[in-house]
Amino acid sequence: MNTVDAVRHDLSLLTEQDIYLFREGRHYRLYEKLGAHLMDADGVSGCFFAVWAPNARSVSVISDQNGWDPCAHPLAPRLDSSGIWQGFVPGMTRGAVYKYHLVAQNGQEWDKRDPFALFGESPPESASIVWDTEYFWTDKSWMAERGARNALDAPWSVYEMHLGSWRRKDNGELMSFVDLAGCLPEYLSGLGFTHVEFLPVMEHPFYGSWGYQTTGYFSPSSRYGSPQEFMDLVNALHRAGIGVVLDWVPSHFPNDEYGLHRFDGTHLYDHEDPRRGFHPDWNSCIFNLGRYEVRSFLISSAMFWLDAYHADGLRVDAVASMLYLDYSRKEGEWIPNEYGGRENLEAIDFLRTLNSTVYQQYPDVQTIAEESTSWPMVSRPVHLGGLGFGMKWNMGWMHDTLEYFSMDPVFRKYHQDKLTFALWYAYTENFMLPLSHDEVVYGKGSLFTKMPGDDWQKWAGLRLLYSYMYTMPGKKLLFMGAEFGQHGEWNHDGVLEWGQLEGQGAGLSAYLHDLNMLLRSDPALHGADFLPEGFEWVDFRDAEESVIAFLRRDEQKRCVLAVLNFTPVPRENYRLGVPWAGFWKELLCSDAVSYGGSGWGNYGGVQSDAIPSHGHEQSVEIALPPLGAVLFECSEG
Known part of the structure; x- marks a missing residue:
């Protein structure tokens, strides 16, 4: 049976440097020090506990391994005024279900979830579970390449x-x-x-x-x-x-009794004044970031x-x-x-x-x-x-x-x-x-x-909406x-x-699959999302027919022409200026039959003409589908 004497208070994972950084607001790996940590102490297996509760009168660990007895495993306050209570409980194993039992200065008592718990019971139960984060990862290739995949110029x-x-x-x-x-x-x-x-x-x-x-x-x-x-x-x-x-x-956290709210009997994590500490929209507590x-x-x-x-x-x-x-x-x-x-x-x-x-x-x-x-x-x-x-x-x-x-x-x-x-x-x-x-x-x-x-x-x-979204500058998110x-x-x-x-x-x-694949494969559609030189209007003034056209560019003297028709009226022989002569290959048409459309399109692309339009010496004449988008690509020279 566990007893008070079984708790060691002289053992700690926390160093003076940890306490200094914690109190300075600059300890960014605090989860390595606070919470529950399985360890061996002088050949004895158990669990080290540490919790911040500066205004509590007493703190103890209650668990399914000590009969939920508040007297079995009391923690001791550190002597450095950090407000941290700590102690080593021998015999406590992975999977132990626990909470902290706190007594406030006014004598009020309650049980709290560990703020640094790595695992917990499934709601509506609310206890924490002693656990670890050991794992054998096999994503080495991704981790080596993710800098490029997550970059601002990536799709x-x-x-x-x-x-x-x-x-x-x-x-x-x-x-x-x-x-x-x-x-x-x-x-x-x-x-x-x-x-x-x-x-x-x-x-x-x-x-x-x-x-x-x-x-x-x-x-x-x-x-x-x-x-x-x-x-x-x-x-x-x-x-x-x-x-x-x-x-x-x-930004905020719920006011559940077992959570962070009034953790040690005071507004420890949030502001005491409701004008700063209570969120009226979400009926929750606002973190005290000061x-x-x-x-x-x-x-x-x-x-x-x-x-x-x-x-x-x-x-x-x-x-x-x-x-x-x-x-x-x-x-x-x-x-x-x-x-x-x-x-x-x-x-x-x-x-x-x-x-x-x-x-x-x-x-x-x-x-x-x-x-x-x-x-x-x-x-x-x-x-x-x-x-x-x-x-x-x-x-x-x-x-x-x-x-x-x-x-x-x-x-x-x-x-x-x-x-x-x-x-x-x-x-x-x-x-x-x-x-x-x-x-x-x-x-x-x-x-x-x-x-x-x-x-x-x-x-x-919907196909037109996604076309507009995927061709405009900016990264994409869809629910x-x-x-x-x-x-x-x-x-x-x-x-x-x-x-x-x-x-x-x-x-x-x-259609969304093809948009995604085009976005991924064509740097003109993603490489300069955040650079003004990556976008150029061809025509945004044709409000009468609700058509817009623009170019997306990359650094390789290649560009995508996007033309979108926001009415259910098809437009034949629709002329638009283009920056250079050549064959403008049709990359995608939202009205293709395979996508559920009516089949309007441009038979694979169009050849430019030496007819000035929209400030360019060359232009193309295209078929513009109803409520549809067509994308073309051409390289200079």
């Missing part, structure tokens, strides 16, 4: 997905990490995607939060399996040539997913809510900064530190900001005054695009600016063009239902189900409408 076509509602087992149960490893890499490779982005895989109590109410900042959700099984999934994706981006949430220990916790979490799970990128959620003190608040509900402004100076400094740290240690990954305002220089380097992200979601492009495509084609000629406005600011940031999960929930309908007209026009509209024209709104409690692949959805899926 990025991201499949965004929610693990629990992509597919289910035949009995209706969630697919596990192992199940997904067996089918997801092949599926994504077959469609030509370069990356997959997972809605948060971190442990979360409420399934309906999609993972955005995180309680386990160092543990993948046990709903789907163990840490090593999630590694299996990442490993399998890498071996298939698919990069893995993880959604990560440093507290150095909290910064160490969060940046260590970010580094953990890169270190232990080989993640290729982090998409940082709700950045706007971090940057503005008055975000979603009325007058009098927020506290200005020291200069009287609305900018959250602590969050700005935190984000810059986060990005600087990530890119210093992992120059071959990307951080991506979901930032919905016009905050300047989000994706510009810190040393130039930016926030330091690699990319930023272009929410303005997304809203304008979906608003335009939702219009009846009869009225589109009055709103041509919705298609062209994004080019005015396209190079102010490194933009990713998202058609994300947020646009197919909460009554917004699916992308398919946003398209006007009859079914034929809806399918043509699951959009690849085959899901009709229904996304429901996290359901699954995708896979039956659509038996009908018209198969043609749409085939």
Whole structure:
């Protein structure tokens, strides 16, 4: 039977340097020191525990291996005023289920999940599990090449997905990490995607939060399996040539009693004043980014997913809510900064530190900001005054695009600016063009239902939407189900409408595959996504016929001509200027019969004529399909 005397308090993984960095907010591998760590001490096997709880009266480890007895394994406070409690529990083994039992200064008691737990019970259970992250990776080839694959001049076509509602087992149960490893890499490779982005895989109590109410900042959700099984999934994706981006949430956390909220009886991780510490939109707690220990916790979490799970990128959620003190608040509900402004100076400094740290240690990954305002220089380097992200979601492009495509084609000629406005600011940031999960929930309908007209026009509209997205400058992101024209709104409690692949959805899926393969193979469509010289308008003024045409260029004196017709009226003998003479090969036509279209096209390409047009000495005359896009390519000389 375990006794109080069995706990060793003189053993520690923490050095003076660890404590110094932790208190400075510069310890970026804190998960190696805090939490539960299996080890041998003087020939005795057991587990070392360390937890930050500076305002607690006492802390102990309770577990299924000590009968959940708060008196069995008390931890001792370090004598360096760090607020860390620690102790070595002999005999505790991998798989032990545990919590910390804390007593506050006022005598109140409660049990808490380990903030640094590597694994935990499946919700609604909430205890932590003693575990490790040992794994034999076989993705050496990917890791050696990923710098080029994740670069800003590389093709990025991201499949965004929610693990629990992509597919289910035949009995209706969630697919596990192992199940997904067996089918997801092949599926994504077959469609030509370069990356997959997972809605948060971190442990979360409420399934309906999609993972955005995180309680386990160092543990993948046990709903789907163990840490090593999630590694299996990442490993399998890498071996298939698919990069893995993880959604990560440093902006807020849920107020579940067993989580970070009032961890030691005080507002340890969040602000005490609700004007700074409570999020009105999500009924959650806002991290206190002015507290150095909290910064160490969060940046260590970010580094953990890169270190232990080989993640290729982090998409940082709700950045706007971090940057503005008055975000979603009325007058009098927020506290200005020291200069009287609305900018959250602590969050700005935190984000810059986060990005600087990530890119210093992992120059071959990307951080991506979901930032919905016009905050300047989000994706510009810190040393130039930016926030330091690699990319930023272009929410303005997304809203304008979906608003335009939702219009009846009869009225589109009055709103041509919705298609062209994004080019005015396209190079102010490194933009990713998202058609994300947020646009197919909460009554917004699916992308398919946003398209006007009859079914034929809806399918043509989706092919045209993807054509526009894939030819405009910026990296691409598409939420699951959009690849085959899901009709229904996304429901996290359901699954995708896979039956659509038996009908018209198969043609749409085939077209998306060909778009992905063209994007990957043609540098003109991706190499200069963030450089103004990679794009040139041919004609954006033909609002009367709702047609736009433009060129995408690369450094090899080669360019792609994209022509898009946003009405269901075909255009014969449509003339456009081109930069040089030659045969303009037709690369892709969205109206091909194999995609479900009517078969309009240009018989493989067109020869230019010495007829001046659109400021060029040469021009081509093309057949432009209804609600369709055609892409041509030619090389100079």
